[in-house]
Amino acid sequence: MIKHYFAYYSQKYASKWLVLGIDLSIVLVSFFIAYVIRFNFTLDFDIAQFLVQLPILFVIAACSFLIVGSFKSVIRHTGFTDVINLFKSVSLMVFMTAFLVVFNRITNLIPGFTIPLSILVIHALISFMSLSASRLLFKVLYRYAKCRLMASKKVMIYGAGDSGLVTYNALVNNVKTRFEVCAFIDDSIKKSGKLINGVPIVSYNTVTPNYVRAHHIDEIVVATQNIDTNHLMHLIDSLIDTNVKVTKVPPIEQWINGELSTNQIKKVQIEDLLGRAPIQIDNPNLLNEFNGETVVVTGAAGSIGSELVKQLSNFAVKHLILIDQAESPLYDLQQDLKQQGKYNFTAIVADIRDGLRIDGIFQEHKPTMVFHAAAYKHVPLMEASPYEAIKINVNGTKILADISSRYNVKKFVFISTDKAVNPTSVMGATKRMAEMYISCLQKESKTKFITTRFGNVLGSNGSVIPLFKKQIENGGPLTLTHKDITRYFMTIPEASQLVLEAGTMGKGGEIFIFDMGESVKIYYLALNMIKLSGLRFPEDIDIKITGLRPGEKLYEELLANGENTLSTYNKKIMISKTRELDYEKVKADIEALCITNRFQHNNIVLKMKQLIPEYKSNNSDYEKFDKRVRVYEQAKGILSNTVDKTFINL
CATH class of the missing domain: 3.40.50.720 (NAD(P)-binding Rossmann-like Domain)
Known part of the structure; x- marks a missing residue:
């Protein structure tokens, strides 16, 4: 009920005209406060004259706000540009008021309309500060209410740098899903204990299963792109029993129109755990x-x-x-x-x-x-x-x-x-x-x-990763030909x-x-995929060793003999x-x-073996030809030597 009420009234009735009405009210109240300050915090001023000035100021303020359009901004997303627009509105209002006061002194068009310039200055300062503070207050209250009344996910952000801050803004400003950022995680000891937007920065070693359970963390978002792979794997290992989801922010070049969307934050993929930095080509x-x-x-x-x-x-x-x-x-x-x-x-x-x-x-x-x-x-x-x-x-x-x-x-x-x-x-x-x-x-x-x-x-067609994913979806087991088999991988x-x-x-x-x-052990790859799926080995998903397939190697090489x-x-x-x-x-x-x-x-196969001396079959019916080819090569060598000796004797 509270969620429905909050969402309905914050999004349906917080219209730009309501904002304009609040802004005008703040301006009028600020005008009264300016008079009180000017007359030493007393009411020792001409109230009748003040009441004449009030409606005129209302019209001037309304015109300035309408011209600049500062009331059209979405208050819960107030930023630096919105504050600049408020400054423009207040400046225009003061200029128009001052002009009218000077003009009225000459023409006496409006009897009793004369405002001391000191009040105009005080009013401008109070109005600007009050308008800015009101927006900030509304923004804080909105976020507080959204987190406390509507929060559905408590998250931690790994990385307290620029990408971490962008991720924080994307999460807290998300409309569809409610996020409460509880802490930033950073490897830098210098940052530990500091705050970003009131959110504490904790060290990597702080994030233990007990810490996660105590703070009811639902998700850890990895915002940094240069995270140590061992740290990431250790984090996933240590939290495997906590049901915490570990997700990752994509590289900046994949952001939509240069902005990060929460829809782009995905689960950590096995590609992120290769044990090396991604290969980047930048060749003009x-x-x-x-x-x-x-x-x-x-x-x-x-x-x-x-x-x-x-x-x-x-x-x-x-x-x-x-x-x-x-x-x-x-x-x-x-x-x-x-x-x-x-x-x-x-x-x-x-x-x-x-x-x-x-x-x-x-x-x-x-x-x-x-x-x-x-x-x-x-x-x-x-x-x-x-x-x-x-x-x-x-x-x-x-x-x-x-x-x-x-x-x-x-x-x-x-x-x-x-x-x-x-x-x-x-x-x-x-x-x-x-x-x-x-x-x-x-x-x-x-x-x-x-x-x-x-x-x-x-991820290529027929590779081991799609096979493991399909087997995990089907409840396992993962099939592996040999526990010691290794392969080189790239995306x-x-x-x-x-x-x-x-x-x-x-x-x-x-x-x-x-x-x-380095080559990757497929057994560890299978274990990591089980962990990334939020499952446990061997309780949830087991690994079955099936034996090497015909022609399969234990270790691949990139250079021949x-x-x-x-x-x-x-x-x-x-x-x-x-x-x-x-x-x-x-x-x-x-x-x-x-x-x-x-x-x-x-x-x-026999002809291929004769053509490629280093071709030796493994776990295959064609192994029987390796000995025959070896005998053939030896015989060819003996024959060659005999011919050479005969030629020399001749």
Whole structure:
């Protein structure tokens, strides 16, 4: 009942005309106080004359308020600008009154209308102070009543800097949900014990489960962007039994029109707990790199491809050609771009294995750059279908690269994976073969072929994060192949930014690898996701170990045996120095493998192992070929030595 009454009368009846009436009343009362002060706090002045002056002052004050419009501001959101408008209103009122007094002295138009200038000055000061104080008082009372009578959430804000203050204003000014900010949390010892808008600042160590329970805290909003990941994880761990929700404010560039909305405050995501700072790319050369270019993106509807398209659409590209064989996701991407007001693109349903189709697209649109993200990527599925992996990952790349070279495309950026490094799976081996083919092609082409390698992408289709989320929604358990398995992770925007950056700096023939920080143990990732969901392990959600899948590694690598790196101007991007290849032989072997019969799975894998010496199967039926290949290599070495000795003797 009290909530309804407060909301109804504060929002329906606190109209601008009510505010004007209150302001005029304050001005008239201030005029009387000015007379009392002027006459030594007595009523020893001409009351009749005062009563003549009062209605005239009322009209003058009403005119000044109407002209300036100071009464139109929303009182509960009073700020510095509103105080300035009050000053303008009072100044105009005093000027108009003084002018009328001087004019009346000359003309005696209104008998008895004469006001001492000292009273005008005193009245101006009292009026300005009273009007400002009334607004501040109403604002304080409104917030107090809203917090005490209507509060539904008690929150703490992590970060007592500028972002914390912006977050505080967004919360307390929110109309739909009532927030009471109980404290700021800050790592700085110097700030501890101080106040911001009457709200205390407490140290990080103060926030214990007992403190949270004692103050009935419902939510902790992380406002700072440079929070220590270990602090954040420790905070979540320590409060897991208190049912406190931990949320995070997005970066300032994601705010709507430069202002923070409470709708943008979301739960802490697993991406926030990677153990490293987010990768930020700020390279002005990107603007020039894509200016006026016609860019092809294959796999455009996929996780990486769609993000590449969105980022490229923000540059001054001449035209974007979006190629994907997945019709529905491509349609969704098309609609997203149109809703953003972007129309300089063409979405094409096509298969990169269809050489005639791809050639026709290049002939029609004449692209100048290609970003090749189309691939089969699921390790267990490709382990069971080597032929399909070869057709897409190797032959599809070969067809696309050959056509790009034939049409003299400036740059061809191939998106590879860390699974291509010392591969243990068919999928990884096919991506390594694709790397090798475009390296061979670089020797005879004007096109600059560039390869990028990175690890797992958080939130991408088929990645572990969406799988864990779905399993949590279904009540668990979370399935994990091995307790010690680790992976490198980066977010989809990070991966796409680094691909664009590498494409910009590439001169042709490089394999770029990205600094992805420390590898993450998937077991800990699963535990963190359970905690972020407000659940407990193993009481609410358990973790089930299922065993390594065919072709799966325990640890991923970014460099193969015999490789090392060269630095670039971006410390997050390095160039891999790969082993030398017999380009003519490798190219011929890959071309022959691309036309292998679809039923010869064993033959396909055996040939891949011969072509990639570092390819050793793991937890797979194809492990039996590793020994055969090793014997083959030894025999080849013995034969080579024998031939060399015979040649020397001759």
